Amino acid sequence: MPDAQSQSMIRVWDPIVRIGHWVLVAAFATAFLTEGEPEWLHTAAGYAIAVTVTLRLIWGFVGPEHARFSGFVTGPAAVLGYLRGLLTGQATRHIGHSPAGGAMTVALLIMLAVTAVSGMGTLAVEEGRGPLAGIVTVATDHEGAVFHDDDAHEAGEVWEDIHEIAANLSLVLVFLHVGGVAIASYAHRENLVRAMVTGRKPVR
Ligand code: HEM
Numbered sequence: 658m659p660d661a662q663s664q665s666m667i668r669v670w671d672p673i674v675r676i677g678h679w680v681l682v683a684a685f686a687t688a689f690l691t692e693g694e695p696e697w698l699h700t701a702a703g704y705a706i707a708v709t710v711t712l713r714l715i716w717g718f719v720g721p722e723h724a725r726f727s728g729f730v731t732g733p734a735a736v737l738g739y740l741r742g743l744l745t746g747q748a749t750r751h752i753g754h755s756p757a758g759g760a761m762t763v764a765l766l767i768m769l770a771v772t773a774v775s776g777m778g779t780l781a782v783e784e785g786r787g788p789l790a791g792i793v794t795v796a797t798d799h800e801g802a803v804f805h806d807d808d809a810h811e812a813g814e815v816w817e818d819i820h821e822i823a824a825n826l827s828l829v830l831v832f833l834h835v836g837g838v839a840i841a842s843y844a845h846r847e848n849l850v851r852a853m854v855t856g857r858k859p860v861r
Pocket residue numbers: 674677678681682685686713724753754755758759762765766769831834835838849850851853
């Protein structure tokens with residue numbers, strides 16, 4: 658039986674997936690903990706997430722085998738089957754994402770995108786700044802031009818509420834994600850976190 662050192666390894670996660678992952682971890686922690694203030698730091702972290710998620714979405718179509726959505730996005734039956742397998746100790750090990758890992762990847766990317774875009778909407782409506790300034794604007798009155806402070810306030814609150822809810826839902830997903838990584842690492846007796854650092858997993 659080969660020991661851990663001599664076991665042959667297979668490359669799974671390419672540098673874009675790995676660097677993108679750890680950028681997301683750092684930027685998400687920064688954006689969440691700053692909660693909007695100081696604004697330069699909060700928005701910088703938020704833009705880092707927006708850029709990383711956008712690149713990851715493109716990479717999901719043009720990247721290598723294990724980065725491609727077509728390789729790991731499955732239907733709900735496969736996800737439930739895998740989760741059931743975890744409970745009964747029968748879950749199949751996957752070299753790339755498991756069906757549940759794939760579903761979580763998609764959920765995280767979508768929620769992060771909604772959070773970042775709603776943050777940009779909040780900034781645009783409240784302060785007229787950022788990439789959505791001029792695209793997302795507050796309501797004008799029926800004559801079309803008058804800009805009421807009250808309207809601005811209300812529109813800002815809606816965007817801010819969406820932003821806050823999206824940020825909190827993202828946090829819930831992150832907790833489930835990290836819990837899932839721990840459970841799958843235990844179930845398959847392998848260190849999935851190390852694989853996301855080195856990019857490699859034992860062949861077995
Ligand atoms: C320190 C906490 C974290 C650890 C230990 C961790 C670990 C991992 C691991 C091991 C994987 C690969 C899962 C698999 O084998 O299928 C993964 C994937 C992923 N994680 Fe995390 N993660 C953490 C936090 C986060 C956070 C905060 C985010 C986003 C805000 C995130 C987003 C993702 C995404 C999008 C993927 C899919 C990777 C891809 O295909 O690009 N993770 N994570």
